[in-house]
Amino acid sequence: MNAPPLSDRGPRRFGWPQRVFSQVLLMQLAIITGVTVLVTGLFLAPLSAQLDDEAMRRALAIAQSTAAQPGIAEDLRTTEPSALGPVQSAAERIRRSTGAEYVVVMDRRGVRWSHPEADRIGEVVSTDPGDALRGREVMEIDSGTLGRSARGKVPLRDTSGSSEVVGAVSVGIEYESVRARLLGAIPGLLAYAGTALAVGALAAYLISRRLQRQTHDLAFSDISALLTEREAMLHSIREGVVALDGTGRIRLLNDEAQRLLGLGPEAAGRPLEEVLAPGRTVDVLAGRVVGDDLLAVQGSRVLLANRMETDDGGAVVTLRDRTELEHLGRELDSTTGLIDALRAQDHEHANRLHTLLGLLELEMHEDAMEFVTEVVGVHRATAEQVTEKVRDPLLAALLVGKATVAAERGVSLRLAPGTLLPDRVVDPRGLVTVVGNLVDNATDAAAGSEDARIEVGLRAEGRTVELRVRDSGPGIAPERYASIFTEGWSTKDVPAHGKRGLGLPLVRRLAERQGGSVTVSGADGGGAVFTVVLPEALGTASPTTGGER
Numbered sequence: 001m002n003a004p005p006l007s008d009r010g011p012r013r014f015g016w017p018q019r020v021f022s023q024v025l026l027m028q029l030a031i032i033t034g035v036t037v038l039v040t041g042l043f044l045a046p047l048s049a050q051l052d053d054e055a056m057r058r059a060l061a062i063a064q065s066t067a068a069q070p071g072i073a074e075d076l077r078t079t080e081p082s083a084l085g086p087v088q089s090a091a092e093r094i095r096r097s098t099g100a101e102y103v104v105v106m107d108r109r110g111v112r113w114s115h116p117e118a119d120r121i122g123e124v125v126s127t128d129p130g131d132a133l134r135g136r137e138v139m140e141i142d143s144g145t146l147g148r149s150a151r152g153k154v155p156l157r158d159t160s161g162s163s164e165v166v167g168a169v170s171v172g173i174e175y176e177s178v179r180a181r182l183l184g185a186i187p188g189l190l191a192y193a194g195t196a197l198a199v200g201a202l203a204a205y206l207i208s209r210r211l212q213r214q215t216h217d218l219a220f221s222d223i224s225a226l227l228t229e230r231e232a233m234l235h236s237i238r239e240g241v242v243a244l245d246g247t248g249r250i251r252l253l254n255d256e257a258q259r260l261l262g263l264g265p266e267a268a269g270r271p272l273e274e275v276l277a278p279g280r281t282v283d284v285l286a287g288r289v290v291g292d293d294l295l296a297v298q299g300s301r302v303l304l305a306n307r308m309e310t311d312d313g314g315a316v317v318t319l320r321d322r323t324e325l326e327h328l329g330r331e332l333d334s335t336t337g338l339i340d341a342l343r344a345q346d347h348e349h350a351n352r353l354h355t356l357l358g359l360l361e362l363e364m365h366e367d368a369m370e371f372v373t374e375v376v377g378v379h380r381a382t383a384e385q386v387t388e389k390v391r392d393p394l395l396a397a398l399l400v401g402k403a404t405v406a407a408e409r410g411v412s413l414r415l416a417p418g419t420l421l422p423d424r425v426v427d428p429r430g431l432v433t434v435v436g437n438l439v440d441n442a443t444d445a446a447a448g449s450e451d452a453r454i455e456v457g458l459r460a461e462g463r464t465v466e467l468r469v470r471d472s473g474p475g476i477a478p479e480r481y482a483s484i485f486t487e488g489w490s491t492k493d494v495p496a497h498g499k500r501g502l503g504l505p506l507v508r509r510l511a512e513r514q515g516g517s518v519t520v521s522g523a524d525g526g527g528a529v530f531t532v533v534l535p536e537a538l539g540t541a542s543p544t545t546g547g548e549r
Contacts, residue, residue: 028204056139060152083118132168246313391423416457437503445473465537
Protein backbone atom coordinates (compact mmCIF):
# COMPACT_ATOMS: atom_id res chain seq x y z
CA MET A 1 0.00 0.00 0.00
CA ASN A 2 1.49 3.29 -1.06
CA ALA A 3 1.55 6.04 1.51
CA PRO A 4 -0.33 9.16 0.47
CA PRO A 5 1.78 12.26 -0.03
CA LEU A 6 1.91 14.46 2.99
CA SER A 7 1.03 17.95 1.86
CA ASP A 8 1.40 19.74 5.17
CA ARG A 9 5.14 20.23 5.18
CA GLY A 10 5.20 23.75 6.58
CA PRO A 11 6.75 26.80 4.94
CA ARG A 12 9.72 26.23 2.64
CA ARG A 13 12.95 27.42 4.22
CA PHE A 14 16.49 27.70 2.97
CA GLY A 15 19.10 25.55 4.62
CA TRP A 16 19.30 21.83 5.25
CA PRO A 17 16.84 20.01 2.92
CA GLN A 18 14.03 17.95 4.43
CA ARG A 19 13.54 15.16 1.88
CA VAL A 20 15.40 11.88 2.21
CA PHE A 21 16.66 12.10 -1.39
CA SER A 22 18.28 15.51 -0.92
CA GLN A 23 19.76 14.76 2.48
CA VAL A 24 21.27 11.46 1.40
CA LEU A 25 22.66 13.02 -1.79
CA LEU A 26 24.31 15.86 0.13
CA MET A 27 25.71 13.52 2.75
CA GLN A 28 27.12 11.19 0.10
CA LEU A 29 28.67 14.10 -1.80
CA ALA A 30 30.22 15.42 1.40
CA ILE A 31 31.61 11.98 2.23
CA ILE A 32 32.98 11.47 -1.29
CA THR A 33 34.55 14.93 -1.34
CA GLY A 34 36.08 14.45 2.09
CA VAL A 35 37.47 11.04 1.16
CA THR A 36 38.90 12.40 -2.11
CA VAL A 37 40.58 15.31 -0.35
CA LEU A 38 41.91 13.02 2.38
CA VAL A 39 43.29 10.50 -0.11
CA THR A 40 44.87 13.28 -2.17
CA GLY A 41 46.49 14.74 0.93
CA LEU A 42 47.66 11.34 2.12
CA PHE A 43 49.20 10.78 -1.33
CA LEU A 44 50.88 14.19 -1.51
CA ALA A 45 52.45 13.97 1.95
CA PRO A 46 54.58 10.87 1.24
CA LEU A 47 55.19 12.12 -2.31
CA SER A 48 56.88 15.26 -0.96
CA ALA A 49 59.00 13.22 1.45
CA GLN A 50 59.83 10.77 -1.33
CA LEU A 51 60.99 13.57 -3.64
CA ASP A 52 63.13 15.05 -0.84
CA ASP A 53 64.70 11.65 -0.21
CA GLU A 54 65.40 11.13 -3.89
CA ALA A 55 67.07 14.57 -4.16
CA MET A 56 69.25 13.97 -1.11
CA ARG A 57 70.27 10.54 -2.35
CA ARG A 58 71.11 11.99 -5.75
CA ALA A 59 73.22 14.70 -4.13
CA LEU A 60 74.97 12.07 -2.00
CA ALA A 61 75.65 9.93 -5.07
CA ILE A 62 77.20 12.89 -6.92
CA ALA A 63 79.31 13.69 -3.86
CA GLN A 64 80.48 10.09 -3.64
CA SER A 65 81.37 10.08 -7.33
CA THR A 66 83.27 13.36 -6.97
CA ALA A 67 85.23 12.11 -3.93
CA ALA A 68 86.16 9.02 -5.90
CA GLN A 69 87.61 11.03 -8.78
CA PRO A 70 91.39 10.34 -9.04
CA GLY A 71 93.61 13.35 -8.36
CA ILE A 72 91.05 15.44 -6.37
CA ALA A 73 92.63 14.60 -3.02
CA GLU A 74 96.19 15.02 -4.43
CA ASP A 75 95.33 18.38 -5.96
CA LEU A 76 93.79 19.46 -2.65
CA ARG A 77 97.08 18.75 -0.87
CA THR A 78 99.48 20.13 -3.49
CA THR A 79 97.76 23.25 -4.84
CA GLU A 80 96.23 26.44 -3.49
CA PRO A 81 92.53 27.33 -3.66
CA SER A 82 91.99 29.24 -6.86
CA ALA A 83 89.27 29.92 -9.41
CA LEU A 84 91.56 28.50 -12.09
CA GLY A 85 92.88 25.61 -10.03
CA PRO A 86 92.43 21.94 -10.96
CA VAL A 87 89.99 21.30 -8.09
CA GLN A 88 87.65 24.08 -9.25
CA SER A 89 87.84 22.89 -12.83
CA ALA A 90 87.00 19.28 -11.93
CA ALA A 91 84.17 20.30 -9.60
CA GLU A 92 82.57 22.61 -12.18
CA ARG A 93 82.78 19.95 -14.84
CA ILE A 94 80.94 17.52 -12.58
CA ARG A 95 78.34 20.17 -11.60
CA ARG A 96 77.50 21.01 -15.18
CA SER A 97 77.29 17.36 -16.25
CA THR A 98 75.05 16.29 -13.33
CA GLY A 99 72.86 19.41 -13.10
CA ALA A 100 73.71 19.93 -9.43
CA GLU A 101 73.37 23.38 -7.93
CA TYR A 102 76.88 23.28 -6.56
CA VAL A 103 79.84 20.95 -6.02
CA VAL A 104 82.04 22.25 -3.21
CA VAL A 105 85.37 20.65 -2.30
CA MET A 106 86.86 21.76 1.05
CA ASP A 107 89.93 20.96 3.10
CA ARG A 108 89.96 19.93 6.75
CA ARG A 109 89.64 23.54 7.83
CA GLY A 110 86.40 23.96 5.90
CA VAL A 111 87.97 26.26 3.31
CA ARG A 112 86.37 26.04 -0.11
CA TRP A 113 88.53 24.90 -3.05
CA SER A 114 85.59 24.99 -5.46
CA HIS A 115 82.32 26.90 -5.72
CA PRO A 116 79.92 27.99 -8.54
CA GLU A 117 80.68 31.56 -7.52
CA ALA A 118 84.45 31.83 -7.97
CA ASP A 119 84.85 34.77 -5.59
CA ARG A 120 83.78 32.52 -2.69
CA ILE A 121 86.73 30.16 -3.21
CA GLY A 122 89.14 30.39 -0.26
CA GLU A 123 86.30 31.21 2.19
CA VAL A 124 85.08 28.93 4.96
CA VAL A 125 81.85 27.08 4.15
CA SER A 126 78.62 28.44 5.64
CA THR A 127 77.42 25.11 7.11
CA ASP A 128 79.17 22.82 9.57
CA PRO A 129 81.16 20.12 7.72
CA GLY A 130 82.19 18.39 10.94
CA ASP A 131 80.39 15.07 10.37
CA ALA A 132 81.85 14.64 6.87
CA LEU A 133 85.36 15.59 8.08
CA ARG A 134 85.00 12.94 10.79
CA GLY A 135 84.45 10.30 8.11
CA ARG A 136 80.61 10.10 8.03
CA GLU A 137 78.30 10.62 5.04
CA VAL A 138 75.50 13.13 5.50
CA MET A 139 72.13 13.70 3.73
CA GLU A 140 70.05 16.75 4.64
CA ILE A 141 67.88 19.62 3.54
CA ASP A 142 69.56 22.84 4.57
CA SER A 143 70.09 26.48 3.59
CA GLY A 144 73.44 27.98 2.58
CA THR A 145 74.88 30.82 0.56
CA LEU A 146 72.98 29.62 -2.53
CA GLY A 147 69.70 29.14 -0.73
CA ARG A 148 67.80 26.04 0.33
CA SER A 149 68.99 22.78 -1.19
CA ALA A 150 69.05 18.99 -0.80
CA ARG A 151 72.61 18.16 0.25
CA GLY A 152 74.94 15.22 0.33
CA LYS A 153 78.31 15.40 2.12
CA VAL A 154 81.03 12.74 2.04
CA PRO A 155 84.61 12.65 3.37
CA LEU A 156 87.48 13.12 0.87
CA ARG A 157 90.19 10.56 1.60
CA ASP A 158 93.84 10.44 0.57
CA THR A 159 94.20 8.03 -2.34
CA SER A 160 97.87 7.35 -1.69
CA GLY A 161 97.03 4.44 0.59
CA SER A 162 96.66 5.98 4.04
CA SER A 163 92.87 6.62 3.64
CA GLU A 164 93.30 9.73 5.76
CA VAL A 165 90.46 12.25 5.55
CA VAL A 166 91.97 15.30 3.86
CA GLY A 167 88.74 17.18 3.26
CA ALA A 168 85.13 16.80 2.24
CA VAL A 169 82.85 17.10 -0.80
CA SER A 170 79.45 18.79 -0.49
CA VAL A 171 76.94 18.60 -3.35
CA GLY A 172 73.62 20.47 -3.41
CA ILE A 173 70.46 19.94 -5.51
CA GLU A 174 68.37 23.07 -5.86
CA TYR A 175 65.30 22.60 -3.68
CA GLU A 176 63.15 24.63 -6.05
CA SER A 177 63.54 21.81 -8.60
CA VAL A 178 62.25 19.34 -6.04
CA ARG A 179 59.25 21.57 -5.32
CA ALA A 180 58.70 22.01 -9.03
CA ARG A 181 58.45 18.24 -9.46
CA LEU A 182 55.98 18.10 -6.60
CA LEU A 183 53.88 20.90 -8.04
CA GLY A 184 54.11 19.31 -11.46
CA ALA A 185 52.59 16.10 -10.09
CA ILE A 186 49.67 17.91 -8.47
CA PRO A 187 47.66 18.68 -11.68
CA GLY A 188 47.70 15.04 -12.74
CA LEU A 189 46.78 13.94 -9.24
CA LEU A 190 43.95 16.46 -9.07
CA ALA A 191 42.71 15.26 -12.45
CA TYR A 192 42.51 11.69 -11.14
CA ALA A 193 40.88 12.93 -7.93
CA GLY A 194 38.41 15.03 -9.90
CA THR A 195 37.49 12.07 -12.09
CA ALA A 196 36.99 9.88 -9.02
CA LEU A 197 34.91 12.62 -7.41
CA ALA A 198 32.75 12.95 -10.54
CA VAL A 199 32.17 9.19 -10.75
CA GLY A 200 31.36 9.07 -7.04
CA ALA A 201 28.96 12.00 -7.36
CA LEU A 202 27.18 10.31 -10.28
CA ALA A 203 26.89 7.06 -8.32
CA ALA A 204 25.61 9.00 -5.29
CA TYR A 205 23.01 10.70 -7.47
CA LEU A 206 21.79 7.43 -8.97
CA ILE A 207 21.57 5.78 -5.55
CA SER A 208 19.73 8.79 -4.16
CA ARG A 209 17.29 8.76 -7.08
CA ARG A 210 16.48 5.13 -6.39
CA LEU A 211 16.04 5.95 -2.72
CA GLN A 212 13.76 8.81 -3.74
CA ARG A 213 11.52 6.40 -5.66
CA GLN A 214 11.48 3.90 -2.81
CA THR A 215 10.64 6.51 -0.18
CA HIS A 216 8.15 8.33 -2.45
CA ASP A 217 10.16 11.55 -1.99
CA LEU A 218 9.18 11.84 1.65
CA ALA A 219 10.99 13.80 4.31
CA PHE A 220 12.55 12.06 7.30
CA SER A 221 9.94 13.66 9.53
CA ASP A 222 7.18 12.24 7.30
CA ILE A 223 8.69 8.75 7.49
CA SER A 224 8.97 9.01 11.26
CA ALA A 225 5.34 10.16 11.48
CA LEU A 226 4.17 7.34 9.20
CA LEU A 227 6.06 4.79 11.29
CA THR A 228 4.54 6.14 14.49
CA GLU A 229 1.07 6.09 12.96
CA ARG A 230 1.58 2.55 11.66
CA GLU A 231 2.65 1.30 15.09
CA ALA A 232 -0.34 2.99 16.73
CA MET A 233 -2.73 1.61 14.13
CA LEU A 234 -1.39 -1.95 14.20
CA HIS A 235 -1.51 -2.21 17.97
CA SER A 236 -4.89 -0.52 18.39
CA ILE A 237 -7.06 -2.28 15.80
CA ARG A 238 -9.12 -5.27 16.92
CA GLU A 239 -7.90 -7.43 14.07
CA GLY A 240 -4.79 -9.59 14.22
CA VAL A 241 -1.98 -8.77 11.78
CA VAL A 242 0.93 -11.14 11.14
CA ALA A 243 3.68 -10.12 8.70
CA LEU A 244 6.00 -12.84 7.35
CA ASP A 245 9.20 -12.58 5.34
CA GLY A 246 10.12 -14.71 2.34
CA THR A 247 11.54 -17.50 4.53
CA GLY A 248 8.45 -17.85 6.70
CA ARG A 249 9.80 -15.94 9.69
CA ILE A 250 7.51 -13.63 11.63
CA ARG A 251 8.43 -10.01 10.98
CA LEU A 252 5.58 -8.34 12.83
CA LEU A 253 2.92 -9.47 15.27
CA ASN A 254 0.46 -6.94 16.65
CA ASP A 255 -1.23 -7.17 20.04
CA GLU A 256 -4.45 -8.71 18.74
CA ALA A 257 -2.56 -11.39 16.79
CA GLN A 258 -0.60 -12.25 19.92
CA ARG A 259 -3.86 -12.67 21.82
CA LEU A 260 -5.59 -14.74 19.13
CA LEU A 261 -2.60 -17.04 18.53
CA GLY A 262 -1.51 -17.24 22.16
CA LEU A 263 1.97 -15.89 21.41
CA GLY A 264 4.22 -13.27 22.98
CA PRO A 265 6.40 -10.50 21.51
CA GLU A 266 9.37 -12.87 21.51
CA ALA A 267 7.78 -14.77 18.60
CA ALA A 268 8.91 -12.00 16.21
CA GLY A 269 11.92 -13.11 14.17
CA ARG A 270 11.21 -16.84 14.61
CA PRO A 271 9.78 -19.31 12.06
CA LEU A 272 6.06 -20.10 12.16
CA GLU A 273 6.67 -23.83 12.71
CA GLU A 274 8.78 -23.00 15.75
CA VAL A 275 6.15 -20.99 17.63
CA LEU A 276 2.93 -22.74 16.53
CA ALA A 277 2.03 -26.40 16.60
CA PRO A 278 1.63 -28.08 13.19
CA GLY A 279 -1.90 -27.90 11.85
CA ARG A 280 -4.25 -25.94 9.68
CA THR A 281 -3.48 -22.61 11.36
CA VAL A 282 0.20 -22.88 10.36
CA ASP A 283 -0.78 -24.05 6.86
CA VAL A 284 -3.10 -21.05 6.41
CA LEU A 285 -0.53 -18.55 7.70
CA ALA A 286 2.23 -20.06 5.55
CA GLY A 287 0.06 -20.00 2.42
CA ARG A 288 -0.12 -23.76 1.95
CA VAL A 289 -3.91 -23.41 2.04
CA VAL A 290 -5.19 -20.73 -0.33
CA GLY A 291 -8.49 -18.90 -0.54
CA ASP A 292 -10.46 -16.08 1.05
CA ASP A 293 -11.87 -16.07 4.57
CA LEU A 294 -10.13 -19.31 5.52
CA LEU A 295 -11.22 -20.90 8.78
CA ALA A 296 -8.73 -22.01 11.40
CA VAL A 297 -9.05 -23.13 15.00
CA GLN A 298 -6.36 -22.04 17.46
CA GLY A 299 -6.98 -23.34 20.94
CA SER A 300 -10.63 -22.65 21.66
CA ARG A 301 -10.83 -19.78 19.18
CA VAL A 302 -12.30 -19.86 15.70
CA LEU A 303 -10.29 -17.58 13.40
CA LEU A 304 -10.98 -16.20 9.95
CA ALA A 305 -7.75 -15.60 8.00
CA ASN A 306 -6.92 -13.72 4.80
CA ARG A 307 -3.42 -13.73 3.30
CA MET A 308 -1.89 -11.22 0.90
CA GLU A 309 1.52 -11.67 -0.74
CA THR A 310 4.06 -8.83 -0.67
CA ASP A 311 6.57 -7.80 -3.34
CA ASP A 312 9.57 -9.12 -1.38
CA GLY A 313 8.22 -12.68 -1.26
CA GLY A 314 6.67 -12.35 2.18
CA ALA A 315 3.03 -12.00 3.17
CA VAL A 316 0.65 -10.19 5.50
CA VAL A 317 -2.09 -12.24 7.17
CA THR A 318 -5.09 -10.69 8.89
CA LEU A 319 -6.96 -12.64 11.56
CA ARG A 320 -10.48 -12.07 12.82
CA ASP A 321 -11.96 -13.71 15.88
CA ARG A 322 -15.13 -15.57 14.86
CA THR A 323 -15.56 -17.45 18.12
CA GLU A 324 -18.50 -15.42 19.39
CA LEU A 325 -20.03 -15.18 15.92
CA GLU A 326 -19.69 -18.94 15.53
CA HIS A 327 -21.38 -19.48 18.87
CA LEU A 328 -24.17 -17.14 17.81
CA GLY A 329 -24.46 -19.00 14.51
CA ARG A 330 -24.73 -22.30 16.32
CA GLU A 331 -27.29 -20.82 18.66
CA LEU A 332 -29.18 -19.62 15.59
CA ASP A 333 -29.07 -23.12 14.14
CA SER A 334 -30.24 -24.54 17.45
CA THR A 335 -32.97 -21.90 17.73
CA THR A 336 -34.11 -22.65 14.20
CA GLY A 337 -34.25 -26.36 15.01
CA LEU A 338 -36.03 -25.63 18.27
CA ILE A 339 -38.58 -23.48 16.46
CA ASP A 340 -39.21 -26.29 13.99
CA ALA A 341 -39.54 -28.68 16.90
CA LEU A 342 -41.93 -26.33 18.71
CA ARG A 343 -43.94 -25.95 15.54
CA ALA A 344 -44.22 -29.75 15.29
CA GLN A 345 -45.04 -29.98 18.99
CA ASP A 346 -47.71 -27.34 18.51
CA HIS A 347 -49.45 -29.57 16.01
CA GLU A 348 -48.93 -32.60 18.26
CA HIS A 349 -50.30 -30.78 21.31
CA ALA A 350 -53.25 -29.57 19.27
CA ASN A 351 -54.00 -33.16 18.26
CA ARG A 352 -53.68 -34.31 21.86
CA LEU A 353 -55.94 -31.54 23.11
CA HIS A 354 -58.50 -32.37 20.45
CA THR A 355 -58.33 -36.01 21.48
CA LEU A 356 -58.67 -35.08 25.15
CA LEU A 357 -61.59 -32.74 24.34
CA GLY A 358 -63.33 -35.51 22.42
CA LEU A 359 -62.92 -37.99 25.29
CA LEU A 360 -64.35 -35.45 27.73
CA GLU A 361 -67.31 -34.61 25.47
CA LEU A 362 -68.05 -38.33 25.18
CA GLU A 363 -67.86 -38.46 28.97
CA MET A 364 -65.10 -41.07 28.76
CA HIS A 365 -63.38 -39.63 31.82
CA GLU A 366 -61.32 -42.68 32.74
CA ASP A 367 -59.94 -42.96 29.22
CA ALA A 368 -59.11 -39.24 29.29
CA MET A 369 -57.18 -39.65 32.56
CA GLU A 370 -55.23 -42.61 31.17
CA PHE A 371 -54.40 -40.64 28.02
CA VAL A 372 -53.03 -37.65 29.98
CA THR A 373 -51.07 -39.91 32.35
CA GLU A 374 -49.48 -41.74 29.42
CA VAL A 375 -48.42 -38.53 27.60
CA VAL A 376 -46.94 -36.92 30.71
CA GLY A 377 -45.31 -40.15 31.82
CA VAL A 378 -43.28 -40.58 28.62
CA HIS A 379 -41.53 -37.20 29.04
CA ARG A 380 -41.07 -37.69 32.78
CA ALA A 381 -39.54 -41.13 32.28
CA THR A 382 -37.05 -39.77 29.78
CA ALA A 383 -35.93 -36.94 32.11
CA GLU A 384 -35.67 -39.22 35.13
CA GLN A 385 -33.65 -41.77 33.17
CA VAL A 386 -31.14 -39.12 32.09
CA THR A 387 -30.74 -37.44 35.48
CA GLU A 388 -30.33 -40.81 37.20
CA LYS A 389 -27.34 -41.75 35.04
CA VAL A 390 -25.89 -38.34 34.28
CA ARG A 391 -25.38 -36.50 37.59
CA ASP A 392 -23.98 -33.24 36.15
CA PRO A 393 -26.99 -30.86 35.85
CA LEU A 394 -25.77 -28.96 32.77
CA LEU A 395 -25.03 -32.11 30.81
CA ALA A 396 -28.27 -33.77 31.95
CA ALA A 397 -30.30 -30.75 30.86
CA LEU A 398 -28.51 -30.74 27.51
CA LEU A 399 -29.31 -34.41 26.86
CA VAL A 400 -32.98 -33.98 27.84
CA GLY A 401 -33.34 -31.03 25.50
CA LYS A 402 -31.46 -32.79 22.68
CA ALA A 403 -33.70 -35.85 23.14
CA THR A 404 -36.81 -33.71 22.70
CA VAL A 405 -35.43 -32.00 19.56
CA ALA A 406 -34.26 -35.32 18.12
CA ALA A 407 -37.67 -36.90 18.77
CA GLU A 408 -39.40 -34.14 16.83
CA ARG A 409 -37.08 -34.95 13.88
CA GLY A 410 -38.00 -38.61 14.13
CA VAL A 411 -34.76 -39.66 15.85
CA SER A 412 -34.68 -41.61 19.08
CA LEU A 413 -31.95 -40.55 21.54
CA ARG A 414 -31.13 -42.97 24.33
CA LEU A 415 -28.36 -43.59 26.79
CA ALA A 416 -26.13 -46.60 26.28
CA PRO A 417 -26.19 -49.41 28.86
CA GLY A 418 -23.65 -48.82 31.59
CA THR A 419 -23.79 -45.03 31.31
CA LEU A 420 -22.92 -43.33 34.60
CA LEU A 421 -21.30 -39.91 35.04
CA PRO A 422 -20.75 -38.53 38.58
CA ASP A 423 -21.18 -34.87 39.46
CA ARG A 424 -17.41 -34.20 39.48
CA VAL A 425 -16.91 -32.68 36.03
CA VAL A 426 -14.03 -30.17 36.09
CA ASP A 427 -15.12 -28.25 32.98
CA PRO A 428 -18.87 -28.78 32.51
CA ARG A 429 -19.15 -26.16 29.75
CA GLY A 430 -16.36 -27.76 27.75
CA LEU A 431 -17.96 -31.19 28.07
CA VAL A 432 -21.35 -29.70 27.12
CA THR A 433 -19.73 -28.26 23.96
CA VAL A 434 -18.23 -31.65 23.06
CA VAL A 435 -21.47 -33.61 23.69
CA GLY A 436 -23.66 -30.96 22.04
CA ASN A 437 -21.60 -30.89 18.84
CA LEU A 438 -21.46 -34.67 18.52
CA VAL A 439 -25.18 -35.12 19.26
CA ASP A 440 -26.12 -32.38 16.74
CA ASN A 441 -23.99 -34.03 14.05
CA ALA A 442 -25.45 -37.44 14.91
CA THR A 443 -29.00 -36.07 14.76
CA ASP A 444 -28.36 -34.56 11.32
CA ALA A 445 -26.83 -37.83 10.12
CA ALA A 446 -29.56 -40.12 11.52
CA ALA A 447 -32.56 -37.98 10.54
CA GLY A 448 -34.45 -39.58 7.69
CA SER A 449 -32.82 -43.00 8.07
CA GLU A 450 -34.74 -46.18 8.84
CA ASP A 451 -35.15 -46.77 12.59
CA ALA A 452 -33.31 -43.47 13.21
CA ARG A 453 -31.58 -43.51 16.56
CA ILE A 454 -28.70 -42.06 18.55
CA GLU A 455 -26.97 -43.76 21.44
CA VAL A 456 -24.92 -41.70 23.91
CA GLY A 457 -22.62 -43.45 26.34
CA LEU A 458 -20.76 -41.79 29.23
CA ARG A 459 -18.46 -43.79 31.47
CA ALA A 460 -16.11 -42.68 34.22
CA GLU A 461 -12.97 -44.47 35.36
CA GLY A 462 -10.98 -42.60 37.97
CA ARG A 463 -10.66 -39.08 36.59
CA THR A 464 -11.09 -40.19 32.98
CA VAL A 465 -14.35 -39.80 31.07
CA GLU A 466 -15.06 -41.76 27.92
CA LEU A 467 -17.82 -40.40 25.68
CA ARG A 468 -19.23 -42.51 22.86
CA VAL A 469 -21.87 -41.21 20.40
CA ARG A 470 -23.30 -43.64 17.87
CA ASP A 471 -25.81 -42.87 15.12
CA SER A 472 -27.74 -44.87 12.54
CA GLY A 473 -26.88 -42.58 9.66
CA PRO A 474 -25.04 -43.43 6.43
CA GLY A 475 -21.67 -43.46 8.17
CA ILE A 476 -18.31 -42.02 7.06
CA ALA A 477 -15.96 -43.52 4.50
CA PRO A 478 -12.68 -44.69 6.13
CA GLU A 479 -10.60 -42.51 3.78
CA ARG A 480 -12.33 -39.45 5.24
CA TYR A 481 -11.63 -40.23 8.89
CA ALA A 482 -8.68 -37.81 8.98
CA SER A 483 -10.24 -34.98 6.95
CA ILE A 484 -13.47 -34.65 8.96
CA PHE A 485 -11.51 -32.98 11.78
CA THR A 486 -10.16 -30.30 9.41
CA GLU A 487 -11.59 -26.80 9.72
CA GLY A 488 -14.06 -26.03 6.94
CA TRP A 489 -14.76 -29.65 5.97
CA SER A 490 -18.45 -30.56 6.03
CA THR A 491 -21.03 -32.58 4.14
CA LYS A 492 -23.88 -30.26 5.18
CA ASP A 493 -25.39 -27.30 3.39
CA VAL A 494 -24.03 -23.88 4.30
CA PRO A 495 -26.18 -22.36 7.10
CA ALA A 496 -27.43 -18.81 7.44
CA HIS A 497 -24.30 -17.64 9.27
CA GLY A 498 -22.17 -18.71 6.28
CA LYS A 499 -19.68 -21.30 7.60
CA ARG A 500 -19.59 -25.02 8.30
CA GLY A 501 -16.99 -27.53 9.37
CA LEU A 502 -16.10 -26.17 12.82
CA GLY A 503 -17.88 -28.51 15.22
CA LEU A 504 -15.57 -31.52 14.98
CA PRO A 505 -12.33 -29.42 14.95
CA LEU A 506 -13.55 -27.72 18.11
CA VAL A 507 -14.29 -31.09 19.68
CA ARG A 508 -10.79 -32.26 18.83
CA ARG A 509 -9.17 -29.09 20.20
CA LEU A 510 -11.15 -29.26 23.45
CA ALA A 511 -10.19 -32.92 23.87
CA GLU A 512 -6.52 -32.26 23.12
CA ARG A 513 -6.48 -29.30 25.51
CA GLN A 514 -7.35 -31.75 28.32
CA GLY A 515 -4.77 -34.25 27.11
CA GLY A 516 -7.38 -36.44 25.46
CA SER A 517 -8.30 -37.57 21.97
CA VAL A 518 -11.22 -38.08 19.61
CA THR A 519 -11.56 -40.87 17.06
CA VAL A 520 -14.19 -42.03 14.59
CA SER A 521 -15.04 -45.51 13.38
CA GLY A 522 -17.84 -47.39 11.68
CA ALA A 523 -20.72 -48.92 13.63
CA ASP A 524 -22.09 -52.42 13.27
CA GLY A 525 -25.13 -52.26 11.03
CA GLY A 526 -24.17 -48.86 9.61
CA GLY A 527 -23.62 -45.39 10.97
CA ALA A 528 -20.64 -43.86 12.73
CA VAL A 529 -19.22 -44.00 16.24
CA PHE A 530 -17.33 -41.03 17.72
CA THR A 531 -15.24 -41.78 20.80
CA VAL A 532 -13.79 -39.03 22.98
CA VAL A 533 -11.41 -39.80 25.86
CA LEU A 534 -10.81 -37.04 28.44
CA PRO A 535 -8.17 -38.16 31.01
CA GLU A 536 -8.59 -35.20 33.38
CA ALA A 537 -12.30 -34.48 33.00
CA LEU A 538 -13.31 -35.38 36.58
CA GLY A 539 -12.20 -33.91 39.87
CA THR A 540 -10.95 -35.94 42.84
CA ALA A 541 -13.73 -37.91 44.53
CA SER A 542 -14.92 -36.65 47.94
CA PRO A 543 -13.96 -39.08 50.76
CA THR A 544 -17.41 -38.74 52.32
CA THR A 545 -19.52 -39.26 49.24
CA GLY A 546 -17.18 -41.01 46.87
CA GLY A 547 -18.21 -38.60 44.21
CA GLU A 548 -21.85 -39.82 44.16
CA ARG A 549 -24.96 -38.03 45.27
